[in-house]
Structure formats: C-alpha cells, structure tokens
Amino acid sequence: xxxxxxxxxxxxxxxxxxxxxxxxxxxxxxxxxxxxxxxxxxxxxxxxxxxxxxxxxxxxxxxxxxxxxxxxxxxxxxxxxxxxxxxxxxxxxxxxxxxxxxxxxxxxxxxxxxxxxxxxxxxxxxxxxxxxxxxxxxxxxxxxxxxxxxxxxxxxxxxxxxxxxxxxxxxxxxxxxxxxxxxxxxxxxxxxxxxxxxxxxxxxxxxxxxxxxxxxxxxxxxxxxxxxxxxxxxxxxxxxxxxxxxxxxxxxxxxxxxxxxxxxxxxxxxxxxxxxxxxxxxxxxxxxxxxxxxxxxxxxxxxxxxxxxxxxxxxxxxxxxxxxxxxxxxxxxxxxxxxxxxxxxxxxxxxxxxxxxxxxxxxxxxxxxxxxxxxxxxxxxxxxxxxxxxxxxxxxxxxxx
Numbered sequence: 530x531x532x533x534x535x536x537x538x539x540x541x542x543x544x545x546x547x548x549x550x551x552x553x554x555x556x557x558x559x560x561x562x563x564x565x566x567x568x569x570x571x572x573x574x575x576x577x578x579x580x581x582x583x584x585x586x587x588x589x590x591x592x593x594x595x596x597x598x599x600x601x602x603x604x605x606x607x608x609x610x611x612x613x614x615x616x617x618x619x620x621x622x623x624x625x626x627x628x629x630x631x632x633x634x635x636x637x638x639x640x641x642x643x644x645x646x647x648x649x650x651x652x653x654x655x656x657x658x659x660x661x662x663x664x665x666x667x668x669x670x671x672x673x674x675x676x677x678x679x680x681x682x683x684x685x686x687x688x689x690x691x692x693x694x695x696x697x698x699x700x701x702x703x704x705x706x707x708x709x710x711x712x713x714x715x716x717x718x719x720x721x722x723x724x725x726x727x728x729x730x731x732x733x734x735x736x737x738x739x740x741x742x743x744x745x746x747x748x749x750x751x752x753x754x755x756x757x758x759x760x761x762x763x764x765x766x767x768x769x770x771x772x773x774x775x776x777x778x779x780x781x782x783x784x785x786x787x788x789x790x791x792x793x794x795x796x797x798x799x800x801x802x803x804x805x806x807x808x809x810x811x812x813x814x815x816x817x818x819x820x821x822x823x824x825x826x827x828x829x830x831x832x833x834x835x836x837x838x839x840x841x842x843x844x845x846x847x848x849x850x851x852x853x854x855x856x857x858x859x860x861x862x863x864x865x866x867x868x869x870x871x872x873x874x875x876x877x878x879x880x881x882x883x884x885x886x887x888x889x890x891x892x893x894x895x896x897x898x899x900x901x902x903x904x905x906x907x908x909x910x911x912x913x914x915x916x917x918x919x920x921x922x923x924x925x926x927x928x929x930x
Contacts (some may be wrong), residue, residue: 533570536769537563539761546762546774553826554777556848566775569855573846575860580866584874598926599881601665607924608661611654611916612681617690618651632691639693649692653887653912655685656701660708660883667712704890711876711886738823770844773817777847780820788851791829792900810831812901814840817847845897863897870892879926884917 540547543558552559623629626642643649662678665671682705707843710716726809766772791809810816810829816827818837827836841847845865849857872892876885891909895902 530596532769533771536765536771539765542691543758544760544816548821550821551772551776551779553677554821554875555776559781562775562779566771566791567780569778569850569858570774570846572850572855573849573858576859576862577866577869580863580868581870581873582866584870593724599668600926601668603663603923608658608665608677609740610676611661612658615652615654616684618648620772622646626910629691630797636693637690643692647908650695650908650912652685652688653909654916655681655688656704656887656890657916658685658883659705660712660886663708663712664881664883700890700894702927703894705888706885708883708886711880714885767806773814773843774846775843776817776841777843777850778819781851783854785826786854787828787879790854791831792799795921809905810836811838812842813848813851813899814842814901817841817843817851842900842901843899844902845899848897848899865897868896879921882920884920885915888913888917 540559540563547559548644549927552562555562557565578741619797622643623632625646632642658681659678662674685701686698689701697888706716710728716722766808810833813829815833815836816829816831817828818839818841819825821841822837833884843851845861846858849861853860869892872889876882876889879885891906891913
C-alpha cells in the first residue's frame with residue numbers, strides 16, 4: 530500500500546501526467562477513474578485483512594511452538610554450501626553471456642540477457658545464507674561469522690544490482706530486517722526507530738531513482754533525463770501499479786470480463802513444439818498493455834505474437850477484477866489473506882527454521898493469484914522446500930518438552 534501513495538500524490542499535483550490513453554480507452558475522467566479505484570481498493574484491503582484475521586484468530590489453527598536444539602556447526606557448513614552454489618550460479622550466468630563487463634555494458638537489455646537463464650533461480654539461496662549466519666551468531670558470537678555475514682550481504686547486493694533490478698534488493702533488505710526481528714529481538718516501534726527509518730528514506734528514494742537511470746540506454750538527451758520532474762514521474766510509475774489498477778477497474782465490466790479464460794493455457798501448451806509466437810503468453814499483463822496501446826479489446830488466450838512484447842503486471846487486483854469484477858476482488862483478496870495467515874502460523878510453529886522466514890517474506894511480498902506470480906512460485910517453491918528438508922534434517926534437533 531505504501532508504494533501507492535507517492536503515485537496518487539503525484540497525480541493530484543500533476544493530473545496531466547496521468548496517462549491520457551488510459552482515460553481515453555476507459556472513457557472516463559481522471560476524477561471518475563480514481564473514485565472508482567479508491568472504492569474497490571478499499572474493499573480489497575479489508576478483504577485481505579479479513580482473511581488474515583480469521584486465520585490468526587482461529588483457535589483451531591493456534592500454534593504451540595516446538596522446542597529444538599541447533600547444530601550450529603552444520604549451520605555454518607550449510608551457509609558456506611549455499612553461498613558457494615549461489616555464487617557459482619552467478620558465474621555460470623556470466624560465462625554464458627560474455628562476462629561481467631558485457632553484463633554491465635548491456636544492463637539496459639537485462640530482460641533479454643536473463644531470458645531462459647534458469648540457473649539464476651539458485652540466487653534465491655543468498656536469501657537464506659545471512660539468516661542462517663544471524664541464527665548462528667545468536668549462539669556463538671564468533672568474529673568470523675560476522676565477517677561472513679557482511680560478505681554474504683555485500684555479495685548479493687552486488688549481484689542483484691549488477692542484474693539491473695531494484696526489487697530483489699528491496700526484498701533482501703526487508704528480509705534482513707524481518708530476520709533480525711525474529712532471530713535476535715523484536716523491533717519496537719519507538720521514536721528512535723522512527724527517526725532511523727526517516728533518516729534512511731532519502732537514500733531509499735535516491736536508490737529507486739538512480740538504478741533505472743543507470744540502466745537507461747542514454748539515447749535521450751542527457752539534460753532532459755536529469756529533469757527533476759521527469760525523474761519523479763519515472764519513479765512513481767516504476768514503483769507503483771496504481772495506473773494499471775485504475776485502468777483495470779474502469780475498463781472491465783460485465784460485457785468485458787475474462788472469467789479465467791486462458792489462465793491455464795500456458796500449462797496446457799508447455800510441451801508444445803513449433804514457433805513460440807503461436808503459444809499463449811504466461812503473463813496476462815500483456816493483454817492489459819495491448820488493450821491500451823491498440824484501444825482494442827483482447828481476451829485470453831491469444832498467441833503471444835499478436836500481443837505487446839512488454840507487460841503491465843496484473844497482480845492480484847488486475848487478475849481478480851479482469852476475471853470476476855468486484856466478487857473476484859473480495860474472494861481472491863480474502864483467500865490471499867488466508868494464505869498469508871497460514872504461512873505466518875507455520876513460521877511460528879517452526880520458529881527456528883530460517884527457510885520459513887524466507888517463504889513468509891516471499892508470500893507476504895510476492896504471492897497473489899496472477900499467472901505471472903503463480904509461475905514464480907512454481908519455479909521457486911521446489912528449491913525452498915528442498916532447502917527446508919535439508920535444514921530440518923541436519924540443523925534442527927527436536928527435543929522433548
């Protein structure tokens with residue numbers, strides 16, 4: 530929700546900077562569009578909160594924490610192993626594309642460079658390493674562990690930013706904060722904490738603006754790119770999907786809704802042979818962008834060759850409303866809240882399993898029912914569950930109460 534506010538404030542002060550094509554294709558004014566969006570977003574928020582509250586407050590799902598002893602020596606060995614595998618995956622990727630210098634020189638083409646590079650999925654191991662070291666430090670206090678912790682954090686921050694994406698870095702920092710809260714001591718919301726966060730906000734905003742600028746291909750005029758207004762506009766559009774949600778809730782209606790058509794088509798066509806352009810697109814966000822770009826109604830499934838090459842991510846809001854309108858918003862946000870609540874309970878049950886902290890953060894920040902997010906979890910969960918099995922087998926030793 531927090532990433533929505535800068536966009537809304539920007540549009541309030543600069544209404545002419547809202548995409549006119551969206552208003553045109555939806556046949557609404559800016560005020561009408563935002564009133565409807567605000568109402569539906571409010572319903573979505575309370576539906577999500579309702580689902581989470583039911584699970585958290587249910588006596589049937591009340592969790593009793595289990596007591597474990599930790600094998601801190603194996604914890605270090607696993608940290609080294611996961612770090613080595615993750616770093617090795619990055620080196621394999623670099624060797625395939627022509628090296629680090631080539632990557633940095635072509636960072637504006639990051640999507641093309643990373644397409645089909647499934648080895649990058651192993652970089653998820655870097656999310657687990659610092660948490661295991663933090664847990665070990667809560668028992669050992671060894672200086673070597675502290676050095677390794679700092680090294681693992683710096684390594685991943687370099688890798689994530691060399692790949693030209695901001696989101697993994699933000700999620701990684703959020704994971705470290707949540708990990709600290711669960712492993713060392715709860716973070717108290719005090720005046721001191723507020724001042725620390727406020728001091729970091731300017732650095733966060735600067736980072737969010739600078740990374741897209743660095744990966745820009747510099748074809749535009751340099752002075753124009755440094756325009757403060759243009760940089761702020763780019764920032765709010767790249768950090769918020771409000772404009773996509775505004776389009777969705779004002780465009781789709783009872784005569785234009787998908788009803789899950791084409792949602793499972795990518796799974797059916799996964800083994801299909803021939804020209805990939807004839808296969809349906811996994812990311813249904815390409816339909817959103819194509820509708821606005823062509824001012825023409827598109828309904829899944831369609832061959833990807835007939836649609837836009839880039840996408841407007843649907844996320845839960847777009848998926849739910851485009852398929853089932855307001856009932857979809859209520860149902861899928863409520864279900865999302867239930868799933869977040871269940872993972873939260875599961876994490877509390879196995880409170881010393883750091884892999885579950887990673888899973889909890891992934892579900893909290895990434896999970897929804899859009900086709901692209903489901904595809905992400907289908908690719909990511911097997912690795913996390915494998916790590917969880919290894920962790921439970923060799924690190925956790927259950928003791929009798």
